[in-house]
Amino acid sequence: MAQAPIGVFDSGYGGLTVFKSIRALLPGYDYIYLGDNGRAPYGNRSFETVHQYTLECVEWFFRMGCPLVILACNTASAKALRTIQQRELPLIAPEKRVLGVIRPTAEVIGNYTRTKSIGILGTKGTINSGSYELEIRKFFPEVRVHALACPMWVPIVEYGEYKSPGADYFVQQYLEMLLTSAPDIDTILLACTHYPLLMDKIMKYLPTGIQAISQGEIVAESLEDYLYRHPEIEAAVSKGGKISFHTTDDTADFDKHGSLFLDTKVKSEFVQMRTGI
């Protein structure tokens, strides 16, 4: 198998916060990032729709040669990953791998809590899927998980309002709802890749003694460990540190937002995403 970059996928820009951590920890590999901005946001879509869109994008990465694709999107990880891993992957590319962000997070998040009570904030799709409760129970059966959907946070981030006073009401609202329902929570997981950009506001309204955890570093460390344990996949990844960005919608928009998310200049290419082509 010829060497090719690691694929990093998200429905939009959010996955760039995870990509940033991966790239910081593992700068020697090549990466292709794809944002399905033309059909974003995934957060409120049905299982069938999220599965169909995610599968089309995974197939695109495979056509680009990628031996490994990271779904850096909680909604896609919750609603599409299992089906792709179990049903499609063995048929279309048994030698390739698709990984998500939920499993690696679930494997370690229980170590952060002393009260054995965790809050999970995410999109409606992620929360309603129940994926985090299910996965965390496997590794930390003693931890109580309290999940809440925060649908306004993604548009606040996407439209650049995450530092504006208008964000405060919606940050405070969801945190209060969560902590009122479970006052013993000492750890809150930001289970959506957009939410780290709201960290300043979240810290402003979080009572002392409660910590908020982003997924970026967790996922990056898990990927490093995965590549160490799977040398045949590691050997198939191309090296050199090259990065390319792709979007299914307007490239100028992607470049503007992407540069904000990554704190560096982004230049993307357009990809036409159509079922059946």
Place this chain on the structure above:
Amino acid sequence: MAQAPIGVFDSGYGGLTVFKSIRALLPGYDYIYLGDNGRAPYGNRSFETVHQYTLECVEWFFRMGCPLVILACNTASAKALRTIQQRELPLIAPEKRVLGVIRPTAEVIGNYTRTKSIGILGTKGTINSGSYELEIRKFFPEVRVHALACPMWVPIVEYGEYKSPGADYFVQQYLEMLLTSAPDIDTILLACTHYPLLMDKIMKYLPTGIQAISQGEIVAESLEDYLYRHPEIEAAVSKGGKISFHTTDDTADFDKHGSLFLDTKVKSEFVQMRTGI
């Protein structure tokens, strides 16, 4: 040509505010409503993407037999209608008609202003297209048009926050930006079908003497006039007052939101929308 319902299209729920006005004025016709929720919102997408999605939905209406399709969506009217009318329609269905919401609004909006200065609020797609300035200039060359995108208003409505205190900041913010840039405005057009649900908040922050105009009644009256002037199209529309709702995403979600928008029970059917099928 066998008779068939009038098609009413929107990227999501917003078009239901227009449909509500159409149905109130013209209850005797049959209607099919389609929301492309699986790929909504269109507001920030590129011209090519909006054109592709809208055309696919128009072709679906044609397969359902509809002799007339209303694009009850400002973004689709701004970015896709002209191309569909001029390029695709003559080839695929020369006997059918596709109408938008911008032209009928532009034909009358100049009658509302005494200061000859109008504000237009819409999605980024609608505003950046410049369609309203262009169309209004044809009918009211003496009217000055001041346009502003309000990207946060659609998610606020879609996520049911339009009556919450969290909406206030974003309603006040955009109105202030508009009126600071053009203090002589006496009429503001809500050029997005979601915005009428924010009317209470808009009236709260709008200075006395400035009016806010929704498109629903304007579009309904224009349709009545159109059917009167085009008896061959009117004859092709089926009568009886039957309505059906369709969505490209989760039907339970559509029914819940749709019922809120229409103040009546909605029961929708799923439609698979794929290019090339």
